[in-house]
Amino acid sequence: MIEKVEPLQKKGTMSTRIVNIIKENLIKGHLKAGDKLPKESELMDILGVSRTPLREAIKVLESIGIVEIRRGEGMFITKENSPGGLNPLIFSLILHRENIHSLIEFRQQFEVLMISILKTKASFNIAKIESVYNSQINRMEKKLTPEELVEIDLEFHYTVMEETENPFVIEIGKTIYEIIKPHMIHFKDKKNIERTLKTHKLYLDVLKGEKEFQPNETARNLIKNNEEMIDFSIKNYR
Structure with missing residues (x-):
C-alpha cells in the first residue's frame, strides 16, 4: 500500500x-x-x-x-508493465521531455547501443532492415507532408529496434520515438529527405560490416546531425 x-x-x-x-x-x-x-x-x-x-x-x-x-x-x-527497473526510466523520459537537446543526445547514444547489440548477436535479419531502407528511397517523396515523412523515417528505426529482440530496448525505444516525434518537423525543408537517407545508409553500412563501427564517432555524428535538424525546425517553424 x-x-x-x-x-x-x-x-x-x-x-x-x-x-x-x-x-x-x-x-x-x-x-x-x-x-x-x-x-x-x-x-x-x-x-x-x-x-x-x-x-x-x-x-x-x-x-x-x-x-x-x-x-x-x-x-x-496495471498488470502489463513491470514496476521494477524499467518504469523509472520511462517516467524520467516523459517528465523531462521538454529538454529536447538532452533527449537528442540520449536518443543517439541509445541508437548506438542498438547497433552494438545487433553487432554482438549471432544473427539478425539484416535483409529486413535493408528492405525498409530501400523502400524509403522510393517512398520519401517531396510531395508528402512532413508528418508522412516522419512516419516513414521512423519505420527504419523501429525495424532496427525490433531486431534487437530485447524487451527493454523496445519499450524504451518506443517511448523515445513518441516523445521526439512532435519535434521532427525538419521535413518542412525537403532537403532533409536526402540527409535522412544518408544517415540511414550509415546505419546500414555499419550493420553490414561495410563501414567500421566506432561508437564514439558514430554517436557524435548522429547527435550533430539530429541537433542541426531540430535547431532548424525550432528557428524556422516556431
Whole structure:
C-alpha cells in the first residue's frame, strides 16, 4: 500500500511530484502490479494535495500505462508493465521531455547501443532492415507532408529496434520515438529527405560490416546531425 507522506512542497509542478511518489512506491515494492489504489479522497489525504494536481498526475500515469482506471471498481496499477527497473526510466523520459537537446543526445547514444547489440548477436535479419531502407528511397517523396515523412523515417528505426529482440530496448525505444516525434518537423525543408537517407545508409553500412563501427564517432555524428535538424525546425517553424 502507498506510504503516507508529508505535505508536498511547491518545488516543480505538484502533479510531477505526485508521479514521482508513485514511482518511488513502485521501486520500493509498496505498490505492485494489480494493486488497487486508494480512493481519490484518500489519496488526497495520504499525499496532502488537492484534487486538481492529483487528477493531472493520474492522467499522466494512465497515459503511459502505469495506472488503469476501471469504471465502478477504482484505480489499479496495471498488470502489463513491470514496476521494477524499467518504469523509472520511462517516467524520467516523459517528465523531462521538454529538454529536447538532452533527449537528442540520449536518443543517439541509445541508437548506438542498438547497433552494438545487433553487432554482438549471432544473427539478425539484416535483409529486413535493408528492405525498409530501400523502400524509403522510393517512398520519401517531396510531395508528402512532413508528418508522412516522419512516419516513414521512423519505420527504419523501429525495424532496427525490433531486431534487437530485447524487451527493454523496445519499450524504451518506443517511448523515445513518441516523445521526439512532435519535434521532427525538419521535413518542412525537403532537403532533409536526402540527409535522412544518408544517415540511414550509415546505419546500414555499419550493420553490414561495410563501414567500421566506432561508437564514439558514430554517436557524435548522429547527435550533430539530429541537433542541426531540430535547431532548424525550432528557428524556422516556431
